[in-house]
Amino acid sequence: MTLRMPEPDASVLARREGIVAALRRIVPEGVIAEAELLRAYESDGLTAYRQPPMVVVLPETVDQVSAVLAYCLGEGVKVVPRGAGTSLSGGALPLADAVLLSMAKFNRVLAIDYADRLAVVQPGVINLAITQAVEGAGFYYAPDPSSQIACTIGGNVAENSGGVHCLKYGLTTNNVLGVELVLMDGSVVRVGDGTLESAGLDLLGIVVGSEGLLGVVTEVTVRILPRPESARALLIGFPTVVGAGHCVAQVIAEGIIPAGMEMMDRPAIHAAEAFVQVGYPLDVEALLIVELDGPEAECDALSAEVERIALANGAVNCRISQDEGERLAFWKGRKAAFPAVGRLAPDYYCMDGTIPRRRLPEVLERMDVLSQQYGLGVANVFHAGDGNLHPLILYDANQPGELERAEAFGNDILRLCVEVGGVLTGEHGVGVEKRDLMSTMFDEVDLAHQQRLKCAFDPELMLNPGKVFPQLHRCAELGRVHVHGGETRFPELPRF
Amino acid sequence: MGSVNAMRPTSEGELVEIIGAAGGAGARLRIRSGGSKDGVGAASSAGVLDMSGFSGIVDYDPSELVLTAHAATPLSDVMAAVAAEGQALAFDPFDHAPLFGHAPGAATLGGVIAGNVSGPRRLARGAARDHLLGFVAVSGRGERFIGGGKVVKNVTGYDLPKLMAGSWGRLAALTELTVKVLPRPRTAAMLRIHGLDAAAAVAAMAQAMGSPADVAAARHVPEGKSGPAVTELLIDGFPASVSARLGALADLLVGAVGSARIETIAADASAWPALDLVRDMPSEHALWKVSLRPSAAPGFVAQAEALGAQWAMDWAGGLVWVAIDDTTTRVRDLAVMEGGHAALMRAPDVLRAAVPAFQPAPTEVAALEERVRRAFDPLGVFETGRF
Numbered sequence: 032m033t034l035r036m037p038e039p040d041a042s043v044l045a046r047r048e049g050i051v052a053a054l055r056r057i058v059p060e061g062v063i064a065e066a067e068l069l070r071a072y073e074s075d076g077l078t079a080y081r082q083p084p085m086v087v088v089l090p091e092t093v094d095q096v097s098a099v100l101a102y103c104l105g106e107g108v109k110v111v112p113r114g115a116g117t118s119l120s121g122g123a124l125p126l127a128d129a130v131l132l133s134m135a136k137f138n139r140v141l142a143i144d145y146a147d148r149l150a151v152v153q154p155g156v157i158n159l160a161i162t163q164a165v166e167g168a169g170f171y172y173a174p175d176p177s178s179q180i181a182c183t184i185g186g187n188v189a190e191n192s193g194g195v196h197c198l199k200y201g202l203t204t205n206n207v208l209g210v211e212l213v214l215m216d217g218s219v220v221r222v223g224d225g226t227l228e229s230a231g232l233d234l235l236g237i238v239v240g241s242e243g244l245l246g247v248v249t250e251v252t253v254r255i256l257p258r259p260e261s262a263r264a265l266l267i268g269f270p271t272v273v274g275a276g277h278c279v280a281q282v283i284a285e286g287i288i289p290a291g292m293e294m295m296d297r298p299a300i301h302a303a304e305a306f307v308q309v310g311y312p313l314d315v316e317a318l319l320i321v322e323l324d325g326p327e328a329e330c331d332a333l334s335a336e337v338e339r340i341a342l343a344n345g346a347v348n349c350r351i352s353q354d355e356g357e358r359l360a361f362w363k364g365r366k367a368a369f370p371a372v373g374r375l376a377p378d379y380y381c382m383d384g385t386i387p388r389r390r391l392p393e394v395l396e397r398m399d400v401l402s403q404q405y406g407l408g409v410a411n412v413f414h415a416g417d418g419n420l421h422p423l424i425l426y427d428a429n430q431p432g433e434l435e436r437a438e439a440f441g442n443d444i445l446r447l448c449v450e451v452g453g454v455l456t457g458e459h460g461v462g463v464e465k466r467d468l469m470s471t472m473f474d475e476v477d478l479a480h481q482q483r484l485k486c487a488f489d490p491e492l493m494l495n496p497g498k499v500f501p502q503l504h505r506c507a508e509l510g511r512v513h514v515h516g517g518e519t520r521f522p523e524l525p526r527f
Numbered sequence: 528m529g530s531v532n533a534m535r536p537t538s539e540g541e542l543v544e545i546i547g548a549a550g551g552a553g554a555r556l557r558i559r560s561g562g563s564k565d566g567v568g569a570a571s572s573a574g575v576l577d578m579s580g581f582s583g584i585v586d587y588d589p590s591e592l593v594l595t596a597h598a599a600t601p602l603s604d605v606m607a608a609v610a611a612e613g614q615a616l617a618f619d620p621f622d623h624a625p626l627f628g629h630a631p632g633a634a635t636l637g638g639v640i641a642g643n644v645s646g647p648r649r650l651a652r653g654a655a656r657d658h659l660l661g662f663v664a665v666s667g668r669g670e671r672f673i674g675g676g677k678v679v680k681n682v683t684g685y686d687l688p689k690l691m692a693g694s695w696g697r698l699a700a701l702t703e704l705t706v707k708v709l710p711r712p713r714t715a716a717m718l719r720i721h722g723l724d725a726a727a728a729v730a731a732m733a734q735a736m737g738s739p740a741d742v743a744a745a746r747h748v749p750e751g752k753s754g755p756a757v758t759e760l761l762i763d764g765f766p767a768s769v770s771a772r773l774g775a776l777a778d779l780l781v782g783a784v785g786s787a788r789i790e791t792i793a794a795d796a797s798a799w800p801a802l803d804l805v806r807d808m809p810s811e812h813a814l815w816k817v818s819l820r821p822s823a824a825p826g827f828v829a830q831a832e833a834l835g836a837q838w839a840m841d842w843a844g845g846l847v848w849v850a851i852d853d854t855t856t857r858v859r860d861l862a863v864m865e866g867g868h869a870a871l872m873r874a875p876d877v878l879r880a881a882v883p884a885f886q887p888a889p890t891e892v893a894a895l896e897e898r899v900r901r902a903f904d905p906l907g908v909f910e911t912g913r914f
Contacts, residue, residue, distance in 0.1 A: 144820070144822070145733075145737055146730075146733045146737075146821065146822045147733070147820040147821050147822050148733075148736060148737060149820075169737070169739075170737070190682065191682045191686065193680060193682075197680065201653065201657065202680070202682070204657075204686060204689065205653055205657050214895075218891050219891075220889075220891050220892050220895060221889075221892070222892065224818075224866065224867060224868065225820050225866070226818035226819060226820060226845060226867050226868070227645075227649060227650070227654065227818060227842055227845045227846065228643070228645075228654065228693075228816075228818045228846070228870075229643070229656075229693055230818070230868040230870075230885060230886040230888065231885055231886065231888050231892070231893075231896050232690060232693070232694060232697075232698075232896050232899060232900070233643070233656055233689050233690055233692060233693050233694075234690075234892070234895065234896065234899065235689075236656060236686055236688075236689020236690055236692070237685050237686055237687070237689060237690050239686065239689075240682050240685065240686045241685055241686075257736075257737050257738055257739050258739065259739050259741075260739040260775075280590040281590075283590050283592065283710070284589060284590045285710075286613055286710030286711070286713060287710070288709060288710060325739075325741065325764075325768050325772075326739070326768055326771040326772055326775070327771070328767040328768055328770075328771040329764070329765055329767060329768030329771065331767070332765055332766075332767040332768070333765065385676075385678045385679075385680045385681055386678065387588070387591050387593075387677070387678060388590070388591060389588065389590070389591065414680070417678075417679045417680040418591075418678055418679065418680065419680045452677060452678070453676070453678050454676040454678055454681040454683045455683045456681070456682050456683050457678075457680040457681060457682065458680065458682055459682075460682055461682075461683060461684065465683070469683070469684065472676070472683055472684075473673065473684065476670050476671065476672050477672045477673050477674070478684075479672075480666060480670070480672045480674070480687070480902075480903065481674075481684050481685045481687065483902035483903070484685055484687075484690075484899065484902055485685075486898075486902060487895065487898035487899045487901070487902045488895070488898075499684065510905065512550065512668055512905050512906060
């Protein structure tokens, strides 16, 4: 592991037995401390990094969560929260001297309110299970990360997860109306009351996407939406990536916001077709999947418009799904793209930068050059509508030095994203993966303003340390204010 | 405006100096640009930090769906620039000036964001906070910092833009904002139902919102001076889609609303002013903005009426504007009993001085909010006594 994590606290490790016993008194049926069982928790979806936790606790009640956190704060024990462990950025990577707090037993849908179009669920509920709970009444939960059959809503709140439909329907933050949150001192607070406006400061807005650093979410109120009447997909092949990029820009410029708009490059197309055989064209450089939803009349009208725009931008083939089976087939290759690319090499490393779309051709060209320099292949899948790139770097962890090369290649790609006006992560989170790159986007003053928020929630820095921020500054140090001297250019300032 | 103790920086450097100096001097600063929301909150003797020097659109690329502007850019300039490209702000803003008897046109983009001002389409399209992508600001520490980014999809670091939206000048002085824009709907139409009572109106709006008709806005005005009760549902989008959805919605509701009369009306896509709902409410009364779950709205308005209040619903019942000749917090207490909260938007000075504009939070949340404010403003430069 090339990554530096906070040095384990020897005094905590020395007290491990007592800590485990105390945790067993709080959660009698949910403490795992046996070395061979801890192995199951040693990594999340970012499997390059592994570290068994000191102990795993699986609470079942809010009172237990509160008691565990308060105990850990008192004993100086760090806590890493975990949902399903599908994070692609190492957000749930354990620490050797920390409690891993698994929310897996918080798995109930508590209430569904169709009149107000919301559902109240526990954080361990699987993303797709929310949709399954409400689909009988014609509703669904919109954010659909590709891990939606496994990831939990609590993890989605922590990471502000997206998905292929967030171009039109927003990220998690746009679909959550309230949470119950336990702070590190054990206090239980509610932010957001299920209405459309915050009563005070928008604390809900910063809790969503805070990567488990601010508190442990014990209940989530989400917005549910009526399922659109119909959906249709277009599968469009282009001889050049540039043509596909122009098509995407023109679709949006003409006033169409598709429900989803995905792009794959040649290596990704070939890998996906070899894996699922759904009839993707193999003689093109870029493939677009454009999904439209709404009434039949809208899908008819807009699919004709998108086809016209595609052909005007040099598309060499364009198929419009004729039924639900065909629409799902178009998606099947895209949804299987990660495992499909995974068959091209022993390992792959999935990146997640966002760029202004107009810079796409240049970014892909420079990625090609980097690919040659590092001697590692790369396949691209791309949320084309919102500029969110997922380059998949191919490597073999068993070859000495290849993991390090893959990481260096990935870091260069993310630096490139920032250089062209984009950001380090569109939906996977910073975690440990992009932690040390934060300074490419934010200077020290910017980062200090973010870290002081952390201090407002968790002043001892006990929750999920080592994630998101490249350096852990003590809160007292961050809180110092440099007061300007007596002389001021602004004598007109009113004094109090 | 021309007040003796107003400071008007024209660069970030000057702004940093002013705020830093205020901190050192123990001074307080009230951030202001267009002044359209001066009437919200208690009167304050804090010095005015006039942000109007930060004006103008910085960057706008329609096909990227992103616009960057200085904070004091007039809202009307921003809306005209995006309209010229067939687009609109992704949220539905409005100008508070008419609410306080001033001519429209005073609101700035920064004020709209700082107040998280969202109009009728907030129901379906999201609030201002949902579409603020990034910002540049100077915090109460007198330090320039940025948050968010300039692309439509970004989860890098804490989502500070959400916190800045709706912070009402209590954390930082915003200088530059990046917001999301979207194509402007090509057409719109409205379905109007006559004669429903509050419970039937909320039920009809819930049924509409729970259908695939993709209703953009839904409001209800009870019987009053301006005539019989009307419930209105706005649908916008592509022409073929709008007529299909309008037809489906009329079919759906015709059975539900019994003998009430339903009519369909072509509507201009832009003409659904938020403040129409409060136009006829007496300006000398307290005006509350009440947030509720829609299903709680009928019970709430029945109790508010019993207190002598006038009301109108937006956001399918999720927002109730209440005007009342009353100097107590009874409306707010009712909102809390119904699981929601209430903001005091317009009131006589004496009431504004006595009652906080925003709902006081429970103790532990209030303590957390206080720590968050101190994180950005440790010396209380922006604690003006206004909120």
